[in-house]
Amino acid sequence: MMRLISLLSLFICQCSIAQNPFIKSIYTADPSAHVWSDGRLYVYPSHDIDPARGCDLMDRYHVFSTADMVNWRDEGEILNASQVSWGRKEGGFMWAPDCAYKNGTYYFYFPHPSGTEWNKTWKIGVATSKKPASDFTPGGFIEGLSGNAMIDPSVFIDTDGKAYFYYGGGSKCQGGRLKDNMTEIDGAMQNMEGLVDFHEAAWVFKRKGVYYLTYADNTPGQNQLRYATSSSPLGPWTHHGVFLGKTGCDTNHGSVVEYKGKWYMFYHNQSLSNTGKGNLRSICVDELHFDADGSIQLVEQTKTGVSAIITKKAAAPNGTKYEAESAATGGGTSIANGATASGGKYISNLKTPDAYVEFANVNGGKKGGRATINIQHAGAAYGRVKLFVNGVDYSLLNLLSTGNATAFTGRASLTVKLNAGKSNTIRLVGVNSDVQVDYVSVNLLD
Numbered sequence: 001m002m003r004l005i006s007l008l009s010l011f012i013c014q015c016s017i018a019q020n021p022f023i024k025s026i027y028t029a030d031p032s033a034h035v036w037s038d039g040r041l042y043v044y045p046s047h048d049i050d051p052a053r054g055c056d057l058m059d060r061y062h063v064f065s066t067a068d069m070v071n072w073r074d075e076g077e078i079l080n081a082s083q084v085s086w087g088r089k090e091g092g093f094m095w096a097p098d099c100a101y102k103n104g105t106y107y108f109y110f111p112h113p114s115g116t117e118w119n120k121t122w123k124i125g126v127a128t129s130k131k132p133a134s135d136f137t138p139g140g141f142i143e144g145l146s147g148n149a150m151i152d153p154s155v156f157i158d159t160d161g162k163a164y165f166y167y168g169g170g171s172k173c174q175g176g177r178l179k180d181n182m183t184e185i186d187g188a189m190q191n192m193e194g195l196v197d198f199h200e201a202a203w204v205f206k207r208k209g210v211y212y213l214t215y216a217d218n219t220p221g222q223n224q225l226r227y228a229t230s231s232s233p234l235g236p237w238t239h240h241g242v243f244l245g246k247t248g249c250d251t252n253h254g255s256v257v258e259y260k261g262k263w264y265m266f267y268h269n270q271s272l273s274n275t276g277k278g279n280l281r282s283i284c285v286d287e288l289h290f291d292a293d294g295s296i297q298l299v300e301q302t303k304t305g306v307s308a309i310i311t312k313k314a315a316a317p318n319g320t321k322y323e324a325e326s327a328a329t330g331g332g333t334s335i336a337n338g339a340t341a342s343g344g345k346y347i348s349n350l351k352t353p354d355a356y357v358e359f360a361n362v363n364g365g366k367k368g369g370r371a372t373i374n375i376q377h378a379g380a381a382y383g384r385v386k387l388f389v390n391g392v393d394y395s396l397l398n399l400l401s402t403g404n405a406t407a408f409t410g411r412a413s414l415t416v417k418l419n420a421g422k423s424n425t426i427r428l429v430g431v432n433s434d435v436q437v438d439y440v441s442v443n444l445l446d
């Protein structure tokens, strides 16, 4: 009996750890985490576009959510630079965002330049939706803010319902009250006094009546996160020092949130891409602990991530499977036999940029809408594929090594839009890496 219990707990343990980074299929950074009234935790990050080119290719946002801190759902793309009418014509530069909820509406705040001279023309745009992670409509920007290097909006709603807006860059951090419409500043923005070595990434939360402001500093090469506290949401602030050290990445950006009785630290590092410069970052989460006097302990950055919160909800269904044998191939790609593949067949040689596999007649359901595409794959090394759905380029997906060319334990996922009915096509194109695909499955979200 004891042996059975310990085997069972080992099994639960192995299946209930998130692993950092917790989003692996695409590169993400600057995670802003919130818990909304549906009981899920949502992360609004920015999206580093592969191949790396500094931070200027970042042209869209995806949202991710979880109910247990381990199983994450890609909610899909919620905004693209091409939708921002006042944005710079060259696009890109969709940097660290945040989201807030008030009176039935979700407000998504994003920094984006309005001109070619990007660092002098920053605006803080606002998009709105009745849902937390879809159907956002871009509107205008918050009037009266400085365009010069002022980025990284964040919004804190106090326990009395009053909303506060923060942003900053270079060495300046400012905060102010938001009007009830959540899109205008009430009065003047003011400098956040008392911060030491402020660089960017302001984030405010409240615990036991104390306001905390966290931010990235200017530590050369690898910024660190510091924090300060106050008895008021607009300061003045008392600086306490570093609570998240170097992450191996030149930028640092994080958010702190309480969920189901634990405090969590969301941040990014570069451990997945392993690139020095160039910004292919990935979001991570670890537990955050406080001392009895309210001080934040130095966050332990782990590879194992956080444990699952046990929920009663059933696991997400596996979705509709589209097997290798039903696909069309070209450019040297072929259907091979393999005992480890589902149905005994898999797609091999998806290597070069002219190699492809296409799944036709993919069912988008009666209404169409958001659908998660899962690619079940194998590869001895870290590979990538380009995903096209109905001809739309959804960019590169990371197919992590499974340790062996025919160990089909890998799964890369991305949420895309499908049309109603069975007229959809999913096409995977090679990216100079050796990946094998067992099958593709589709989960309809809407």
Ligand code: FUB
Pocket (backbone or CB within 6 Å): 029, 030, 046, 055, 095, 096, 151, 152, 200, 201, 251, 252, 253
């Ligand atoms: O991701 C683009 C920029 O890098 C963010 O706005 C900054 O906070 C830094 O993480």
